[in-house]
Amino acid sequence: xxxxxxxxxxxxxxxxxxxxxxxxxxxxxxxxxxxxxxxxxxxxxxxxxxxxxxxxxxxxxxxxxxxxxxxxxxxxxxxxxxxxxxxxxxxxxxxxxxxxxxxxxxxxxxxxxxxxxxxxxxxxxxxxxxxxxxxxxxxxxxxxxxxxxxxxxxxxxxxxxxxxxxxxxxxxxxxxxxxxxxxxxxxxxxxxxxxxxxxxxxxxxxxxxxxxxxxxxxxxxxxxxxxxxxxxxxxxxxxxxxxxxxxxxxxxxxxxxxxxxxxxxxxxxxxxxxxxxxxxxxxxxxxxxxxxxxxxxxxxxxxxxxxxxxxxxxxxxxxxxxxxxxxxxxxxxxxxxxxxxxxxxxxxxxxxxxxxxxxxxxxxxxxxxxxxxxxxxxxxxxxxxxxxxxxxxxxxxxxxxxxxxxxxxxxxxxxxxxxxxxxxxxxxxxxxxxxxxxxxxxxxxxxxxxxxxxxxxxxxxxxxxxxxxxxxxxxxxxxxxxxxxx
Numbered sequence: 001x002x003x004x005x006x007x008x009x010x011x012x013x014x015x016x017x018x019x020x021x022x023x024x025x026x027x028x029x030x031x032x033x034x035x036x037x038x039x040x041x042x043x044x045x046x047x048x049x050x051x052x053x054x055x056x057x058x059x060x061x062x063x064x065x066x067x068x069x070x071x072x073x074x075x076x077x078x079x080x081x082x083x084x085x086x087x088x089x090x091x092x093x094x095x096x097x098x099x100x101x102x103x104x105x106x107x108x109x110x111x112x113x114x115x116x117x118x119x120x121x122x123x124x125x126x127x128x129x130x131x132x133x134x135x136x137x138x139x140x141x142x143x144x145x146x147x148x149x150x151x152x153x154x155x156x157x158x159x160x161x162x163x164x165x166x167x168x169x170x171x172x173x174x175x176x177x178x179x180x181x182x183x184x185x186x187x188x189x190x191x192x193x194x195x196x197x198x199x200x201x202x203x204x205x206x207x208x209x210x211x212x213x214x215x216x217x218x219x220x221x222x223x224x225x226x227x228x229x230x231x232x233x234x235x236x237x238x239x240x241x242x243x244x245x246x247x248x249x250x251x252x253x254x255x256x257x258x259x260x261x262x263x264x265x266x267x268x269x270x271x272x273x274x275x276x277x278x279x280x281x282x283x284x285x286x287x288x289x290x291x292x293x294x295x296x297x298x299x300x301x302x303x304x305x306x307x308x309x310x311x312x313x314x315x316x317x318x319x320x321x322x323x324x325x326x327x328x329x330x331x332x333x334x335x336x337x338x339x340x341x342x343x344x345x346x347x348x349x350x351x352x353x354x355x356x357x358x359x360x361x362x363x364x365x366x367x368x369x370x371x372x373x374x375x376x377x378x379x380x381x382x383x384x385x386x387x388x389x390x391x392x393x394x395x396x397x398x399x400x401x402x403x404x405x406x407x408x409x410x411x412x413x414x415x416x417x418x419x420x421x422x423x424x425x426x427x428x429x430x431x432x433x434x435x436x437x438x439x440x441x442x443x444x445x446x447x448x449x450x451x452x453x454x455x456x457x458x459x460x461x462x463x464x465x466x467x468x469x470x471x472x473x474x475x476x477x478x479x480x481x482x483x484x485x486x
Contacts, residue, residue: 003032009079009305010035010072011298012065014101014109016044016087016146017170017270018215019061021068022298023075026306030131031299034075038215039064040266044087044147048174052093061097062104069105081301082109085117086147086168110313114164115320118143118150120300122159125213125293127303130157140207142281143296144214144274146170151281153207159319161204167197169216172273175390180253182272187250189387190273194280196351206285212237213296216274219267220245221292226261235292239282242290246275348392349481355385356477359411360470367465372422375461379415382408400479407476411468414461421454 006025013020020038024031041061046054053061065082072080082101088094088111098109112120121143129135135157143150145168152162176182176190224230224241227248237245249257249272257268278290304312362378386408389401428450432443 006032007078007306008034008076009081009302010068010075010077011081011083011301012068012072013296013298013301014043014061014065014082014084014088016047016085016148016168017042018146019064019068020215020298021072022302023072023077024299024302026302028303028307029127031127031302033299035071037068037071040215040264042146042170042266043091044168044170045174047087047091047147048171051091053088053091053097058097058100062100065101066104069107079305080107081305082107083120083297083301084109084111085297086114086145086166087170089114090147090166112313113317113320114148114150114166115162116313116316117148117297117320118152118162118164119159119316119320120297120304121150121213122152122154122162122300123303124295124297124300125211126154127295127299128293129211136209138205138207139209139211140285141211141213141293142217142278142290144169144212144216144277146215146270149277149281153205162320163201163203165197165201167194167277169270169274169277172277173270176387177272177276180269181250184250185383187246187272187276189384190276191280192384193388194276195283197347198280198284200347201284203285208287210282210285210287210290211293212278212290213293214274215267216270217278217290217292218294219263219271220274220278223248223257223261223263223271235294237278237290237292239279239288242275242279242282246272246279249275345392345395345481348388348395349477352385352388352392352477352480353474355381355388356473359385360473363465363468363470367462372419375415375418375422379412379419382412382415386412396480400476404473404476404480407468407473411464414457414464418454418457418461421450421457425450425454 003025006027008023009026010021010023017040018038019041021035022033023035024033041057041064043053043057043061046052046057069080084098088097091097094111098111101109122141125141125143126135126139138155139153141150141152141154147166147168147170149165149168150162151165153160172190176193177186179186220242221235221237224237224245225232228241228244230241252260254265254268257263257271258265263271282288282290301312304316308315359378359381362374362381365374366378386405389396389405389408425447428443428447432440432447435443
């Protein structure tokens with residue numbers, strides 16, 4: 001059958017960061033792409049903040065989808081597939097949103113599972129390699145989205161294992177990297193979270209080759225090409241090049257990145273989170289390079305439709321739910337860690353409990369002796385605990401969260417006051433050592449005033465720590481999870 005006689009189909013992916021359309025002539029193992037467009041709507045931003053898709057975001061998304069459906073029809077698409085992913089899965093008003101889309105464009109929207117998302121991503125990211133015979137026998141695919149990250153491994157073209165992680169670039173940005181550019185502390189806290197999170201994953205097979213897809217991965221490659229002069233044909237990023245991207249994104253604001261390197265502002269804002277996630281994944285898998293694919297879930301949906309027909313989604317969901325090594329994250333945790341850690345929220349409870357106990361261990365030491373090192377360590381522990389709480393805020397019972405967070409915020413503030421005084425006193429002592437004779441009296445007076453203030457601050461801190469009931473804090477933390485089955 002000639003190319004002109006092949007069916008034209010379109011797939012529209014409604015994701016956490018983007019709404020993305022691909023229109024193509026379709027074969028079971030090949031696509032001739034006619035249009036590829038996206039809009040950075042950032043539905044996940046609204047969901048991360050409130051658990052719902054805001055009215056403003058809903059209106060923007062429906063308008064973009066209607067525009068893309070019209071584009072597909074102008075190009076002659078006989079089939080238009082609409083698929084929704086992580087941000088919509090998590091939104092409490094998802095049914096309202098999906099109904100509004102269907103009313104506007106008269107097409108159904110498939111709300112797919114994370115496992116099906118992983119399968120479709122694998123199809124899309126690898127079809128060119130398999131079609132041209134260039135695919136290695138063993139490989140992995142990572143799809144870095146806005147609200148989730150899919151990880152797949154395959155042997156000789158067959159999926160052997162897949163995993164959908166409920167974290168993505170937009171998710172990490174909204175919870176950790178709120179400054180523009182992100183501060184050193186924000187990046188360190190986000191990196192620590194990713195290290196802890198990925199360390200607890202049971203990965204049965206470490207692929208020798210990892211292919212990355214998704215908007216952030218492709219935009220990072222484009223940034224590196226323009227900023228560091230990478231060859232245009234080299235669709236790959238080394239760990240060092242990702243580190244250079246992270247450094248650049250830490251030094252320049254999103255506006256500066258957009259202006260200098262031709263990135264949309266909204267995309268530039270997300271890229272620091274994308275770089276952190278990809279670097280952390282490379283480190284976890286022991287790899288030093290990513291191959292970058294421009295294709296993903298949309299192309300995968302078109303290929304699946306061509307292979308399986310109108311029942312394509314049922315077949316993909318079946319593959320996603322297959323047994324053996326092809327397991328979900330919750331199944332992994334249940335096997336590896338016990339039934340108490342059977343989902344993302346359960347992992348969060350364990351992480352928060354560990355960080356609370358770490359902070360309380362320094363409290364016990366401080367009540368014995370308020371030395372500078374113990375104050376610094378407890379302050380760091382309290383900040384790490386609050387950062388983890390921020391990350392899980394959208395999943396916790398609101399009233400219990402606020403009560404616990406206020407208590408921890410007061411603790412961190414008192415610790416910070418004493419710590420700031422310690423740093424100031426240390427600097428003054430250094431100045432005093434090198435001061436001229438006529439300057440010493442003023443410095444000694446200031447030193448005495450600050451030491452008296454520090455004594456008052458330590459007294460206030462000790463009183464607060466004596467009242468800081470560990471059992472009450474543990475109960476407040478558990479109450480944050482009261483509405484979920486953990």
